[in-house]
Amino acid sequence: xxxxxxxxxxxxxxxxxxxxxxxxxxxxxxxxxxxxxxxxxxxxxxxxxxxxxxxxxxxxxxxxxxxxxxxxxxxxxxxxxxxxxxxxxxxxxxxxxxxxxxxxxxxxxxx
Amino acid sequence: xxxxxxxxxxxxxxxxxxxxxxxxxxxxxxxxxxxxxxxxxxxxxxxxxxxxxxxxxxxxxxxxxxxxxxxxxxxxxxxxxxxxxxxxxxxxxxxxxxxxxxxxxxxxxxxxx
Numbered sequence: 386x387x388x389x390x391x392x393x394x395x396x397x398x399x400x401x402x403x404x405x406x407x408x409x410x411x412x413x414x415x416x417x418x419x420x421x422x423x424x425x426x427x428x429x430x431x432x433x434x435x436x437x438x439x440x441x442x443x444x445x446x447x448x449x450x451x452x453x454x455x456x457x458x459x460x461x462x463x464x465x466x467x468x469x470x471x472x473x474x475x476x477x478x479x480x481x482x483x484x485x486x487x488x489x490x491x492x493x494x495x496x
Numbered sequence: 497x498x499x500x501x502x503x504x505x506x507x508x509x510x511x512x513x514x515x516x517x518x519x520x521x522x523x524x525x526x527x528x529x530x531x532x533x534x535x536x537x538x539x540x541x542x543x544x545x546x547x548x549x550x551x552x553x554x555x556x557x558x559x560x561x562x563x564x565x566x567x568x569x570x571x572x573x574x575x576x577x578x579x580x581x582x583x584x585x586x587x588x589x590x591x592x593x594x595x596x597x598x599x600x601x602x603x604x605x606x607x608x609x
Contacts, residue, residue, distance in 0.1 A: 416596045418596060418597070422537075425602070425603075426602055426603070427500075427586050427588070427600030427601050427602050427603050428539070428586075428600050429600070430597050430598070430599075433596045433597065435596070471537055473539065477594075477596060483541060483544070483552055484541065484598065485541075486538070486539040486540070488536070488537070488538050489537050489538070489539075491537070
């Protein structure tokens with residue numbers, strides 16, 4: 386079983402549509418990160434959320450941290466083909482903030 | 497100006513061989529990591545070093561041995577390679593162990609035949 390469950394695991398949508406990706410856990414995280422990984426490259430950090438209920442916006446991307454710091458969501462408005470990639474949530478646990486990654490959501494935006 | 501670099505990018509080898517992957521970061525970070533990403537894209541931490549000291553050592557076969565000659569380098573040596581070792585290995589670094597931002601290298605694609 387994964388510590389961080391992501392859903393959906395695969396998503397194929399048309400350009401211009403909106404979408405939401407979820408990251409859920411039964412554990413409380415001190416912080417949660419969202420990364421995007423493109424084929425053949427390493428993950429790149431998009432955002433870090435640390436406060437329960439926090440909402441952060443990055444252009445067309447809106448990130449929310451759950452009040453209990455156990456879950457997070459990523460909402461993309463008017464998806465573009467450039468948004469295509471693997472979206473990974475990751476949470477920090479433990480004294481050394483060992484980062485645990487979710488299984489990822491593979492997003493394809495069709496022009 | 498590559499922040500985290502890995503060599504080689506691709507590695508194809510026979511079962512039973514020994515191989516090394518090198519990682520260097522020029523960000524001045526104290527902490528470095530090795531992750532393994534399997535065919536299903538699941539990214540799992542293997543090791544973490546802080547100032548050349550091992551601080552995270554997940555359940556990894558002892559055929560895998562990390563070495564940090566200085567805090568800018570973290571190499572991964574793998575003995576007696578097995579088919580199941582085929583994966584993409586990512587090196588990453590962060591300013592400190594509790595830092596929330598990790599910077600990843602481009603990955604090393606290892607294929608064991």
